[in-house]
Amino acid sequence: MNMTASAVSVTIPAFDPAVTAVDSKAYRSGMARLPAGVNIITSTGPAGWCGFTASAVCSVTDDPPTLLVCMNRNSQSYDSIRQSGVLCVNTVSTEHEELSKRFAGSVKDMKQRFAGAEWTTLSTGAPVLVGANVAFDCRIVSEVKIGTHDALFCEVVAVSEAGACTGLVYFGRQFHNVAV
Amino acid sequence: MNMTASAVSVTIPAFDPAVTAVDSKAYRSGMARLPAGVNIITSTGPAGWCGFTASAVCSVTDDPPTLLVCMNRNSQSYDSIRQSGVLCVNTVSTEHEELSKRFAGSVKDMKQRFAGAEWTTLSTGAPVLVGANVAFDCRIVSEVKIGTHDALFCEVVAVSEAGACTGLVYFGRQFHNVAV
Numbered sequence: 001m002n003m004t005a006s007a008v009s010v011t012i013p014a015f016d017p018a019v020t021a022v023d024s025k026a027y028r029s030g031m032a033r034l035p036a037g038v039n040i041i042t043s044t045g046p047a048g049w050c051g052f053t054a055s056a057v058c059s060v061t062d063d064p065p066t067l068l069v070c071m072n073r074n075s076q077s078y079d080s081i082r083q084s085g086v087l088c089v090n091t092v093s094t095e096h097e098e099l100s101k102r103f104a105g106s107v108k109d110m111k112q113r114f115a116g117a118e119w120t121t122l123s124t125g126a127p128v129l130v131g132a133n134v135a136f137d138c139r140i141v142s143e144v145k146i147g148t149h150d151a152l153f154c155e156v157v158a159v160s161e162a163g164a165c166t167g168l169v170y171f172g173r174q175f176h177n178v179a180v
Numbered sequence: 181m182n183m184t185a186s187a188v189s190v191t192i193p194a195f196d197p198a199v200t201a202v203d204s205k206a207y208r209s210g211m212a213r214l215p216a217g218v219n220i221i222t223s224t225g226p227a228g229w230c231g232f233t234a235s236a237v238c239s240v241t242d243d244p245p246t247l248l249v250c251m252n253r254n255s256q257s258y259d260s261i262r263q264s265g266v267l268c269v270n271t272v273s274t275e276h277e278e279l280s281k282r283f284a285g286s287v288k289d290m291k292q293r294f295a296g297a298e299w300t301t302l303s304t305g306a307p308v309l310v311g312a313n314v315a316f317d318c319r320i321v322s323e324v325k326i327g328t329h330d331a332l333f334c335e336v337v338a339v340s341e342a343g344a345c346t347g348l349v350y351f352g353r354q355f356h357n358v359a360v
Contacts, residue, residue, distance in 0.1 A: 019303050019319075019337050027245035030339040033314035034237070034271045035347040035358055037215035057214070058238040060250050061327040065207035068248070068331065070240050091214045123199050134213035139199075144324055146333055147241040151248065153326055157199050159210040165352050167215040172345050172360030178215055180352030 035171040040090040040103045041069055042127040045080035049114055049127050052077050053104035055170050057089055065156040067136060070149050076110070078150075086124035086139050087154060090132040094166040094177040099129075122158035133167055135160045215351040220270040220283045221249055222307040225260035229294055229307050232257050233284035235350050237269055245336040247316060250329050256290070258330075265320050266304035267334060270312040274346040274357040279309075302338035313347055315340045 021027075036055035043050055056070035067089060071078060081087050092100055102113050118130035122137040129135060138154035145151075169176040201207075216235035223230055236250035247269060251258060261267050272280055282293050298310035302317040309315060318334035325331075349356040 024242040035217035056238045058236045061329040062204040149241040
């Protein structure tokens, strides 16, 4: 796969170049105060299904329908996702808190992460969590490398919604439930 | 400002090129099911302060501390933000629901949007909402254009946290409160 886009540094006018970034600890402390939905990002490859939990997902545009997933290049799932070029963003329901912890790393073995939940597929072949509040089946169309992470821009080729609308939110280093 | 980065299309192996994106309506319906924090993005320029409400904000990496903001190029604030090269992400507290609606467009005049709330500044000069759950003062370091929107990669140069930790979540086209 040819995924070579990278961000270009820009020159900021009228801003003191001596001002430096905050330290990582202050940044993480601040980020814990930004509420975010909980998603299980899945993909498929020669080694089978893989996946990880991520809060760093956001909408980019509805024209063309595109979302963004940020992932650490050290992630166990990184190579499979890069090689397949596809992923599914499973935005979990309140019932999936335990499953989300498994995909966040409490379980290392990929087969065990997927065990005990029901999965299907849509267009790309990436695993779709049955009962997810919403699942976005995507192909990756471009990427940008920023420090330790890749920002993956993903075109949505299929979407499925659960009947109920309940959501799991990560905020203040805790899970919270929201429902409509 | 030299902000010329753009995403590069990639070739996806083993995936049917005839499969097309979902329609915008299905995408938006799905996105309403992804919980997101509510942020007021502010900046400053020759025309004065400007700002808009956004849920499309996410963490990219803590090394270097970088977050991402997606904004419509039709936004009233677009030119000021591009010209100044700085912005502040004010992640609002539960008390800021009405203010968030104003910056989402219920009030068009920029001066009126800022009226009735207390503001300060940190490093960049972009307005910082006093009492925001957390504020990330940023300079824009790169961007990617995707369809109607720009994805702005922002380095965090100052951060401030409120005493209490309460958050406003947008989910199912409604506001929800979370607290730690």
